[in-house]
Every structure is written in C-alpha cells, then in structure tokens.
Amino acid sequence: MANQKSTFSTIMMKILVWRIRHVSDNNFMMVTAGLIGLLAGLAAVVLKSTVHIIIQYLELNHTLFSFDYFYLGYPLLGILLTVVASKYIFKEGLGHGITQILYAISKNSSVIRKTRMYSRMVTSAITVGFGGSVGLEAPIVVTGSAIGSNLSRLFHLGYKKRTVLLGCGAAGAISAIFNSPVTGVIFAMEVILTEVKISRFIPLLIASVCGQLVALVLLGEDILFSFTLTETFIAKETGYYVLFGAVCGIISLYFTRMMYVFEGSIEKLKNDFGRAAVGGISLALIILTFPPIYGEGYETIKSLLQGTSSDIFHNSFFDHLSDSQASIIVFLFFILLVKPIATALTIGAGGSGGIFAPSLFMGGLSGYVFSSTSNSILNTSLSTSNFTLVGMCGVMSGVLHAPLTAIFLIAEITSGYVLFVPLMLVSAISFSTISYFEKHSIYTKRLIETGDLIQYDKDQIVLSLIDLKKIVEKDLLIIHPEANLDDLVKLVMKSNRNIFPVVNDQKELQGIVTLDDIREMMFDDDSRKNVIIKTIMQKPPASVSPQEKMQSVMNKFEVTQAWNLPVIDNGEYVGFISKSRIFNAYRKKLIRQTAE
Known part of the structure; x- marks a missing residue:
C-alpha cells in the first residue's frame, strides 16, 4: 500500500x-x-x-x-x-x-x-x-x-x-x-x-x-422535471401576479419558520435511532393522510400542470372527493400546511436530502390554489398551469434567497421565456417580502448567527479568517503574586517585553504589572525587598477566549482602548493577544484574499 x-x-x-x-x-x-x-x-x-x-x-x-x-x-x-x-x-x-x-x-x-x-x-x-x-x-x-x-x-x-x-x-x-x-x-x-x-x-x-x-x-430528455408551455402571459393579469408574489413571500416565510421549529424540535432527541423512529413514524402518518407528500412531489406538480389534478387523491382517504374542484383546493391547501413539517421531519430525523424540491413543490401547489381560488370566487380565467410554474419560481426565490436562480430555472425547464415577465415580477416581490422578516436563507442563517459565515463585509470576512489561537503571544514571563519586586526586576533583566502577567499556582491570571508601574521603585533597594507583587498589580481591562470570534476581540480592544489583552481558557492563563499581531495577520490575509 x-x-x-x-x-x-x-x-x-x-x-x-x-x-x-x-x-x-x-x-x-x-x-x-x-x-x-x-x-x-x-x-x-x-x-x-x-x-x-x-x-x-x-x-x-x-x-x-x-x-x-x-x-x-x-x-x-x-x-x-x-x-x-x-x-x-x-x-x-x-x-x-x-x-x-x-x-x-x-x-x-x-x-x-x-x-x-x-x-x-x-x-x-x-x-x-x-x-x-x-x-x-x-x-x-x-x-x-x-x-x-x-x-x-x-x-x-x-x-x-x-x-x-x-x-x-x-x-x-x-x-x-x-x-x-x-x-x-x-x-x-x-x-x-x-x-x-x-x-x-x-x-x-x-x-x-x-x-x-x-x-x-x-x-436524453429524461430529466428531473420539464414542461412545455401551452398558454401565454396576459398583461392585464399583472395585478394578480403582483398579489401572488406577496403570497409566495408569505408561504416562503411559513416554510422557513416551520423548518426551523420542527427540525429543531426533533433534533433535541439525542439518540440517533430514536430520532429516526420518531421522525419516520410521524412522516408515515402524514403520508397516510396526504399521499402526495411521499417523495419529491414532482409527479403531483405534473398532474396539476397537465390538468389531471384529481390524481392527487389517488391512494388517499378522500378519493371520493376527487370530482369537486373545491375539495381539490382545500386538499392542496392542507398539503401546503403539512409539507414543511414532513420535510423538516425527514431531515431532522437523519434523512439525506435538500429543500430545493420541497420549495418547488410548495410553489407549484401555491400557484394552483391561488389561480383556482380566484377563478372560482372572482370568476376570473387565470391560467392554472402558468401560475403553478410562476409559483415554483416565487417560493423557491423566497426560501433559497436566490431570485435569479429561480427565474432562469423555470424559464429553462419550460423551454422558453414566455413567462419571463411574471417570473421576474413574482420572484422579486417574493424575495422582498421574506427578506423583510428573514434577512438570510436557511442555508446561511445559522452560519451567520454563529459567525462562521460573513457576507458582503470585506473587513469582517478578512477578520474571520484569522485564527486567534495561532497569534497568541506566549513569550511573556510570568510572576507569582506573592513574589517581591526584586524577583520581578530579575525577570525584567531577562525579558524584552514590558508586560508581566501575575499568575498563581492554579495558573489563574491575578493581574498584570507593566514596566511603567515599577519604574520608580525598581532602583530602590528597600522597595525591591518589601514590595509584594500583588500589592502593585492591576486588573486587565478585559480578557478574551481562544475560541472567541475576531470581531468580538476587536470590539473589546475598541471599548477598552488597550493594546494588549490576556487570553484565558477555562480560567487558565494562556498568553496575550496584541493589536500589532492582529494587524500583521490581517494584512497577510488581505493580501492573500485580493491576490488573483
């Protein structure tokens, strides 16, 4: 080998x-x-x-x-x-x-x-x-x-x-x-x-x-999902698309929030197989009631686009209601409510998959329900297939925070740009609507909250690349709090630094002594013998942890106006971090980031 x-x-x-x-x-x-x-x-x-x-x-x-x-x-x-x-x-x-x-x-x-x-x-x-x-x-x-x-x-x-x-x-x-x-x-x-x-x-x-x-x-043409447009965009329906864009934003928000709630809830179960059992059984009960939730859901979308919406009742308890358009709308509405829960249970329980297809599924159903409801109540003649496709774009744009991706995906899988205007309109409104409530997508929210991902702020991005543990200065000579000034003077003669950490037997930082603190006393023989270090040490203005984010460290430097801060790990003294070392590391990272 x-x-x-x-x-x-x-x-x-x-x-x-x-x-x-x-x-x-x-x-x-x-x-x-x-x-x-x-x-x-x-x-x-x-x-x-x-x-x-x-x-x-x-x-x-x-x-x-x-x-x-x-x-x-x-x-x-x-x-x-x-x-x-x-x-x-x-x-x-x-x-x-x-x-x-x-x-x-x-x-x-x-x-x-x-x-x-x-x-x-x-x-x-x-x-x-x-x-x-x-x-x-x-x-x-x-x-x-x-x-x-x-x-x-x-x-x-x-x-x-x-x-x-x-x-x-x-x-x-x-x-x-x-x-x-x-x-x-x-x-x-x-x-x-x-x-x-x-x-x-x-x-x-x-x-x-x-x-x-x-x-x-x-x-060949056997791809994941495709559809050939049969109806064109009618400009006088623009108002309905504007309203529908806001609806897509709200549905995107609902999907996102329900994912957080149910995925977080099931992840509280620490046993992997117990979590899988709970999630799998819950998912089975949902599928028993709403069979279209089984799998990716593209077959359901195809049924809605092809005008065979009654097929969604296949293998369900509500098959006898398939002849009623009102029943179809109500059934799809409840599927919309339950789909995010099913997706969250699948992922949270330990399954492997993404939210790409569920967002398209939710969007397709939203478009069909919106247009069918309008046609039934307001006696309009909106194209259910067009609204189904535009809904896929709208909800995907909101959930993924990716409006351009959503627009071009639907345009390409329909083999044309007939719906380009409503796609752009609904995508933009949906994205704007959810952005008011959720500034980040499901993909980025947790990373941004933990500081593991920084978008658009170049300064913070470069700072985040600096590993604090690698720039901690550990060459400072320490002194015991019970030592006298004479002991410290001997360290001064060996050191090229002007800060001396005061550390006890438990490796806990008690304070610091600087060269300025002892400059007048260090040449007085009586002071050197009688002055105890703990009586002249001072508390540092703040301390940092080796695991702390660099942005937090810089904030502490800004607030305290200090040039050096001690690094404490679980109560034990580790070393010091200085602005000069941070600036040097920042410069190197910046050069590397901007180099092509």
Missing part, C-alpha cells in the same frame, strides 16, 4: 511539473472545470437512475384493500438505513448539505471531505428512493462540490482556484439534473460563490455545459 501511494505521488508530481511548464494557469482551469463538470454530470445521472431503480423495485409489492400500506413503512426504513450508512459507514453528519459547503468555503479553505464525493449520493438515494419528503438537488450539489474541491487539491491548487472549481462542481450538478446550464451557472454564483467575476464565470460556464452534455447523452 505504501509503495502504491509512493508510485502515485511520483506520477502526480511528474504530471504537475509538466503542466506548469506547458499549460498556462487559465487554460488548466478551463480543462479542469470541464472535467469536473463531466464528473458532476455523471454523478447526477447515477443518482437519478439509482433513485428510479429503488422506486420501481419498491412498487413491486402487494396491496391491501386497494391501498399500498407498504408505503407507510418505506420512509421510516429509508431514514433508518440512512442513519446506519452515515453513522457507521461514512461516519459523517448530514444536515443541510449546501450549508456545509458554505462553511467549507468560509472556514475550511474550501476543503471538503473525500467521502462526500459519493456519500451523499448513497444516503440521498436511500432517503428519497424510500419516499423521504426531500429533494435530490442539494445532495448532488454537495457531491459535485466535493469533486471540485478534491480534484483541485489533487492538482495542488490554491484557495481561490479551489473555491472556483468547487463552484464548478455545483454548477455541473444542477445543470445535469435539471438540463438547465444557465441555471447551473447562476446558482453557483448566487448561492455558492456569491461574487460575480469574469474570471469565475468562464470556468463555471464550461463546467455547466459539460454537466448538461453528460445528462443529454446518457438520459
């Missing part, structure tokens, strides 16, 4: 040397981006095909009383299998995958674990294939991003190039799974990278196109 690793390292070194001599950095980035796009596209094809195989296999079961009661146990079994795989095979946590990507970019130099190049494919295939109420998009984005991160590490590329190629993996994955190359590029720029630069745009474009080509070659 050691010989094989040595041989591989030797071969890679020769390749890297040849590359540096014969291929420019820009050209190499283009080639690598294309390769990553191909691999991400292949991963998307494999994942989608695997899920279809699992679904087809599970459909080969017996029915009892014309109802597939086996379906009730599938989500529970899928979550349990996912927990086993993540806990014992891959040994990694799941949660919101895109959140983990953003954390890797912000705090881990865009380094993603190698196992995530395939682990999310396995776990999400099990969860979604067995009926978990989540989507495949986030897991495949994690897979593509991990491919980009690890391939760039293999080629020894730096942080900035590694981040771009990580985004290329995400772009290729989205492009392949939706057959939408423009959406892939915009998603990577809007959600993953959050910065628009031409130097980033070209590799993303190449990766996205390559991802789509793989999907077209291997799957």
